[in-house]
Amino acid sequence: MTALLAPVVLLVAACTGPDGPTAQDAADDLAAGLASGDLSGVVLVTDTGADPQAHLTETTEPLREAAEQAGVAPTVTVAQVTVDEEAEPRTAQATLAWTWPVTAQDAWEYTTTTSLEQVEPPDGSDEPPSWQVRWDTDLVAPELRAGERFDVSTAAPDRGAILDLHDEPLVTERDVWRIGIDKTFGTASQWRGQAEDLALVVGLDRQEYADRVEAAGEKAFVEAITIRDVNPGVNFSLDQVRGMDGVNVVADTMELAPTSTFAREVLGRSGPATAEVIAESDGAIAEGDVVGLSGLQADYDEALRGLPGVVVERLPAEQDAEAGEDPVEVFRVEPVDGADVATSFDPALQERAEEVLADVGPASAIVAIRPSTGDVVAAASGPGSEGWSTATLGQYPPGSTFKVVDALALLRSGVTPQDTVSCPETLTVDGRTYENVPGYPASATGKVPLATAFAHSCNTAFIGAMADVDPADTAAAAADLGLVPDLGAGAASFGGDVPTDLEGQTARAEAAIGQGTVLASPLGMATVAASVAAGEKVEPRLVREVVGGAEDAAAAPSPSPSGSPSAPAEEESEDAAPQGTPAGLTADEADALLKLMGGVVSEGSASALADVPGVVGAKTGTAQYGDGSRQHVWMLAVADDLAVTVFVEDGEYGSTTAGPLMGEFLSRR
Template identity: 85%
Template sequence: MTVTTLLLPVVLAASACTGPDGPTAQDAADDLAAGLASGDLGGVVLVTDTGADPQTHLTEVTEPLRAAAERAGRAPTVAVSQVTVDEDAEPRTAEVSLAWSWPLTAQDAWEYSTTTSLEQVEPPDGSDAGPSWEVRWEPELVAPDLRAGERLDVDTVAPDRGDVLDVHDEPLVTERDVWRIGIDKTFGTADTWDAQARRLAMVVGLDLDDYAARVEAAGDKAFVEAITIRQKNPGVNFTAEDARSLDGVNVVADTLELAPTSTFAREVLGRSGPATAEIIEASDGAVATGDVVGLSGLQAAYDEALRGAPGLVVQRVPSEQDADAGEEPTELFRVEPVDGADIATSFDPELQERAEKVLADVEPASAIVAIRPSTGDVLAAASGPGSEGWSTATLGQYAPGSTFKVVDALALLRSGTTPQDTVQCPETLTVDGRTYENVPGYPSSATGKVPLATAFAHSCNTAFIGAMADVDPQDVASAAADLGLVPGPDTGVASFGGDVPTDLDGKTARAEAAIGQGTVLASPLGMATVAASVAAGERVEPRLVREVVGGAPDAAAAPSASPSGSPSASAEAEAEDTTPQGTPAGLTAKEAATLLDLMSGVVSEGSASALADVPGVVGAKTGTAQYGDGSRQHVWMLAVADDLAVAVFVEDGEYGSTTAGPLMGRFLAGS
């Protein structure tokens, strides 16, 4: 017996032209490989012992694989790896080995080999054509050990979503146990559903009519969720057992990605949940129905890193008859998922919860930001309930009032003025027809000719307006930048620091800027950064995200998108273009020490004397900024205590000393 073996490179070859003896076995094998790769067997002569149509079988079996390859942006290949012809057989036969490659992800392909046989067929009598080759079709030609009635399936293997960590690298946002509570319509009948829904709505605090309508509209076997509560510290006035005792109610155990409490830094951390249709459409196939994604805040900005990279598994699914007999699917190929990265933040749970507790009863928008000067870590960034979901702490833009005098003081020091130099502090000062006054109750003993340190301690508006009149606005902006007060601090999340304009038109504009009003803007984060820079002796770069830990190698380690409500990309780019760069030398340790001495005087003899008995406090500054028609005030207080710099802000209050001051005292005292 003569056997001819043709070894070919593993590439997809085109069919060769046929000669007078007809196509070769190689030609037939090439046509088969091309048809299998394209999914079109129209040019291949096939014979089969099964009742299934080969084209239909190929299409149905490989459809999940082709869909995965399309998502991966790559095409499958089938190559002829070997053709062995039996020259002595009557008729001649050949064995063909095929090398398959299904690219199922951008990096991973399922590769395997199958074999089939060819048989040479003589032309009909009287035909001038040469002999041809027929391909024997069997299910295992498509995939190893595939049997009639079986199919292939491609399933996604979900990764574990990454956690959001606190400053101690302990989980902040992580999978926590919850109860899903709702009406299970299989527990009742059509004539009981309405009453059951209304009783549950009354217990959990929903609108009775709305929830009853939702239950009515759902299918007869639906579970209609009313509320989801935490299993630990649910924060509601009923228990899961209370709900479970009601007729028609089902209480289902589940898990959700949650922060320690429902309010914990939610304006910054945001939330996660099932992907919306809009997110799925915009993801270009990366997100599917049912996936958990970040919906707002940090969790949305870092969603690509948090969600990781899904894996997949290819299975051979038994026929319906075999499945009924108990046969399980067989795994043929697997790509392991890459779990999501952890996002290490700077939040200190104790300080964040303390700040939220202090602000819990403050009705106007409010914020407390606490920074560790030695590292720049933002340990707390709390926005009160009056902020209504907006991150006043990190995105608020308000006139900083007299807290801005810390910046003024640095500019004055650089102009040659010392804390001991005398400045004029009249009771009133008129600039271009507008009269400026000091805060009501300003001590008369601190008026007239006083040292700059005294004017700073008692926050003399008229003294700073007069002293700053000859200071170049660019020097003020540079001083602000050296203290870290810039429009877009690189905190790791969308943030606003401050805006100190240099194009001040007229003496009135300069006067207002000198007392932190007019067009000067700052956030609580920005002013806390100013205090932190003073405490650190150098410019502090605040950070809310410390690092991205682990995750898929190609996942974005930086925010992928601004969370809802944050500055637009164009606005951020504009802010970067106009950000003051500060002076070449930056804030020096000597300058910072002088500023801290000035802030110390505010505590020992000035407007923050209420903090004198708070342990660890070494400096402070109060601020009040009129807004609107001038009858209402934004109120501020800055303080430095040990390795902590804090800003307290209330959108609508009396004075910095009387409204913000007590809140600062409670926060620093830990009450």
């Protein structure tokens, strides 16, 4: 049986008027003390050992902590005081309105009542009458009994999913198996041997894992590896490890993409919040919360995470809890599930791109954009990229793929594809000699149409022709084709950087063939090809929209190349990269460029793509780096509603290294 606190009499000090303090005065002072949690300014008289201050503190401490976290002070106000003037002595009833903020927007509100009684001063005293307030446990909250207290906990929302182009989840909860040594399955003398045997099977360092097992507690489960339930991608079976001594296999779920490699550099990963993340969250994130740790998971974490709910419970007294009495929920704020982040990834094309790059040793990338929509349907980085998103963040000289930009600048200067340009075997600029790629056809040297020089990628022709083009006009042409630093793709990305401050003829010569200080990413060059195919500047998008969730959490900013929110356009400096011409890329200009790229396939350096269905244009590129003996290799292609870039950091030539990869990707689309 629950013990009840004996009635406690509380003498409330109040400002004294001509007729002494009123019941309202007494109630106001009580409300102020309750709100602050400090009754020290009130004279308390009890006829038992009960302590109202201790009771108030113990029962409401979690509520005060929640209010402090919310940044809003709790309040207690006097809603009504009713005085019975006919009673002897006079009595009153006071109704108190309580507000406990549990979030910045939500509060638990309720009322309680108490009785007051006027007390005459002792005989012979000239003091006016005062009012006594009766203290009962339910003065703090309705139905609160002796020994009970409140608890405030969070209700976790469901984390939002990252969706593909078809609005199907890419990153979502998937079944996994956690495999490790369960030390309760064996004895101390067996643990090390069991750990070494498991490590050998799953591919871990035997000594390191065995050391971890030995250092863990006597009843610990020491995880060795977590694998997917479907397509685990390991060379052992669950039955094999289940049959090993000391091994436990535990079913669980994790937020995962379709495969272990699927766009992982872009999508990123989520996991338990680190101490650093918790410390920087100002209380928004607690230990055990799942947060984004990299990529889109981190960039859009606030939207994906949603808003936690709050549950206020009245906990039973200790003896009642031991007797099996359950807590009683008295208030709840429902959690708001996280928003979904809708990407542009086409799973089939992304997986195909990753399969094509699977055996490429150097850093590599394939990016595919749909010119009609700007959707980046694939952005794959090969295993040689070692976790870096070469596809979206790589910064490399684009080599002769940059001649698409050159060609637009030349067209705008009055040169037509049929106009003759000079393509000598070599060309010397300020003492440096430039030549064409080995095997360049002699038939395409000398005085040739611009279209021929473009088809066969004549370096000397473009160096000569671009010598009289203002670098600012070239940069504007690049911008009109979408080659700018910040693509606004909704994910951390880099497009390209085309400098205008080229000093000397050598710098201009290097820029003309996409070397020197000209930089581009595979995504940036795919954007160039997409703009040509679309007949207008394409703005690529990796994130289509943020769907659902709380309004204040779903409005996530578009990350900049560094992964931090992009600055508003009006805050850009006057020295920002040129953003193109007022008219932009015209349909006629794009048509002329696409025909030039068509010549690369029909007669030029990308002739290997001639038999690939749907291919209407391409451009190869090779950019020397280091001491000039090594080169980055590129290829652009347009096929149906796809604009594709293939890049390999270290290869032979665009036609011989990137070309076969492009052919394989497009042939299997």
